[in-house]
Amino acid sequence: MASRTTQTVVHFSAPFSLPDFDTPQPAGDYRVDHDEEAIEGASWLGWRRVGAFIHLPGIGMRGPTQQMVPINPADLDAALEKDKQP
Template structure:
């Protein structure tokens, strides 16, 4: 089985609350890592997400302390959708 990690940037235009965090995250750009593995027994390559992590604080926040917190992809998508409205 092959695994990979892809990294993307998400942007929140206002403060956002994510499950598992006591305080809302401020608006800004955040790095998100998504871990995936190949799905076996298929005639073509397909990937299944096995985990996602958000890096806090926001990019450019000036803080020297960084954390990677696990996040459910559905929770991330819901937060992004809420931020768009």
């Protein structure tokens, strides 16, 4: 089965937290990897998300280690929506 990883950048204007994070993360830009696998039909090709990972620390931030942390895409979407609230 074919698979692919796409990368996006998300922006938080305020500190944020996601479930399973030990501490809130600072505002800034973060790379997010989306792992997907192909769903093949008779005449079409689709992709199903099988995993998502956020890179910590954020882009341009310094930290003792670089890590990719698995996340639930729905939790990320909720945190981004909350970040848009005044």
